[in-house]
Amino acid sequence: MxxxxxxxxxxxxxxxxxxxxxxxxxxxxxxxxxxxxxxxxxxxxxxxxxxxxxxxxxxxxxxxxxxxxxxxxxxxxxxxxxxxxxxxxxxxxxxxxxxxTLKNIADFPDMLDDIAKELGVTKVSVVLDRKLFAGLPDSGLPTFFLKGCMRFIDATLKTEGNRIFIGPISRMMRPDVFFGDPDMGPEKGGSCFSFGLMDKYNPDEMIGLLSIYDPSVSRFHPEMGTDFLEHFCSSIASTLIDVVTHQKAMVLREDIDRITHHDLKTPLNAVINLPHLLLADEDDPDKIEMVKAIQDSGYRMLGLINRSYDLYKMESGTYVLDPTEVNLIPLLQRIDLDLMDIIKAKNSVLQLFVDKEKFEGGESFVVRGEELLLFSMLANLIKNAFEATPEGKPVSIGLEGGDKSSIIIHNYGTVPEPMRKKFFEKYATSGKQGGTGLGTYSASLIAGIHNGEIKMLSTEDEGTVVTVMI
The missing domain is CATH 1.20.5 (Single alpha-helices involved in coiled-coils or other helix-helix interfaces)
Known part of the structure; x- marks a missing residue:
């Protein structure tokens, strides 16, 4: 080139x-x-x-x-x-x-509405087997006896793997059964996804149906993936079983407590009422004192039985507070009198301060609450304080006003280190003969039901301070 x-x-x-x-x-x-x-x-x-x-x-x-x-x-x-x-x-x-976050079956319909809005679909329905709610109040959800509708369910849901249907609603057998709505028929148009809810504890047992509807025929079609949907529906079934099981347990517990309280009160009536007959013809002061002691013990036991049911309702969140104005001074004076034997045995004394000034009589300190609950809480805490304080050392109670009223109970004893973090936990006790671990636990419940709080601080040098703010 x-x-x-x-x-x-x-x-x-x-x-x-x-x-x-x-x-x-x-x-x-x-x-x-x-x-x-x-x-x-x-x-x-x-x-x-x-x-x-x-x-x-x-x-x-x-x-x-x-x-x-x-x-x-x-x-x-x-x-x-x-x-x-x-x-x-x-x-x-x-x-x-x-x-x-579902805790009560009564909130289930609102939860379904929230889910429908979140997923952007027209309707999310759950229909449940009626026997699932045996012994529970009406849930507001549509229910039916599942066995009577199994021919429609088996004709619609696939039989392998998860029991599902996806496609046009016109291909469903009895859409009204799946949605629990007589207006949902094949002529409705649109598409849907249906899932057979299974009992996680009995995997072969169906407890209901969950169905999702959308007016668009193409929204749910057989070719689309359903992994998210199936997992989501399985989670609903699992939560539903847990909530229903929990509510049944709560109802059973409430029934047992109610029966137990009734059965305890029947023989207790004799303990409370017979002393009246014995006192009518008794002149011996010692015997009169003993009979009155028996009667007082009966009344106290009756109060404990009634309080235990209230504590159960506090635990379950069903207690309704009925507050009034309560002067704490007479309550504390009554507790001081009730604990006289313990106080004498410890060679101790109860010191009372109102707004950091020593109580001299005549003052009042009023809070809003239920008198019996406040008495029970303070009696438990003060009794614990006298049992814990060293011999010869006083127990002091300070009442201070403010946005929230404070009740400060101090003793010179020390809470063992392992007990400090679980002081208000149920059944928490250490080295106390006959202790059940329920006194401080019930005190924390009572403080909570009054929209208050309770805390404890214990050191070797300063002793123990329990503060209740209500």
């Missing part, structure tokens, strides 16, 4: 060829013409090959651009699908928050 003449040289060769022709030098003209022709053919072939390579490059570039466009489309579709799946996953996570 380097031997090819330049354009200038090619022009000169043509001039020479013209001279040879004019001079009649045929042989020289032929030789030169052959050389020029061969150079022309070579150049023409070279340009044709370059043109072919250029066309091939253009085709390759076009193909590459087409593939790039296809790749961009696929990436856009994949990203859109990912974002869509991620957003759907987030919606299910938020919907699961409603499920995980």
């Amino acid at each position: 380097n031997d090819l003449p330049t354009l200038k040289k090619f022009g000169e060769q043509l001039d020479i060829l013209k001279q040879f022709s004019e001079q009649g030098e045929v042989k020289k003209a032929g030789t030169l013409a052959q050389s020029i022709f061969e150079n022309y053919v070579f150049v023409r072939d070279m340009f044709l090959r370059q043109e072919d390579r250029l066309l091939a490059s253009e085709d390759a570039l076009a193909d590459s651009e087409h593939k790039t466009e296809n790749l961009e489309v696929r990436l856009t579709q994949a990203l859109s699908s990912y974002n869509s799946d991620f957003e759907l996953f987030r919606k299910f996570c938020r919907a699961l928050d409603y499920v995980n």
Whole structure:
């Protein structure tokens, strides 16, 4: 290619060829013409090959651009699908928050409405087996005896794996059964997803149906993935079983407590009432005192029985407080009198301070609450203080006003280190003969029901301080 003449040289060769022709030098003209022709053919072939390579490059570039466009489309579709799946996953996570916070079956209908809004569907319905609610109050949810409808359920739900249906509502057998709504028929149009709720403790037993409806025929179709939906529905079934089981246990416990209290009160009536007959004809002061002691013990036991039921209702969150204005001074004086034997045995004394001034009589300190509950709480805490204080050391009670009234009970004893973190826990006790671990626990419940709080601080140098704020 380097031997090819330049354009200038090619022009000169043509001039020479013209001279040879004019001079009649045929042989020289032929030789030169052959050389020029061969150079022309070579150049023409070279340009044709370059043109072919250029066309091939253009085709390759076009193909590459087409593939790039296809790749961009696929990436856009994949990203859109990912974002869509991620957003759907987030919606299910938020919907699961409603499920995980369910504590009462009465809140179930509201929970379903919240789930429908979160998922952006028209209707979410649950229909449950009626025997699941045996012994419970009316839940407000549609129920039926599942066995009587199994032919419709088996004809609609698939039998392998999770029992589900997905597709147009027109293909369901008796949509009104699945939604618990007589207005839901095949003519309704749209699409739905239905799931057979199974008992996690008895995996072969169906407890109900969960169905989701949308007016769009394409919203739920057989080709779509249902992993999120199935997991979500299984979580609802699990939570439902736990809530129902818990409520049945609570009802059973309440029934047992009610029966037990009734059975205890019947013989206790004799303990309370017979002393009246014995006192009518008794003149011996010692015997009168003993009979009155028996009667007082009976009344105290009756109060404990009634209080124990109240504590149960506080634990379950069903206690309704009926507050009045209560002067704590007379309560504390009564507790001081009741604990006289313990106080004498400890060679101790109860010191009372009102707004940091020693009580001299005549003052009052009024709080809002239930007198019997406050008496029970203070009696427990003060009795514990006298039992814990060293012999010869006093127990002091400080009453201080403010946004919240404070009751500060101090003794010179020390709570063992392992007990300090669980001081107000149920059944927490250490080294106390006959202790049940219920006194401070009931005190914390009573403080809580009064929208108050209770805390304890114990050190070797300062002793123990229990502060109640109500």
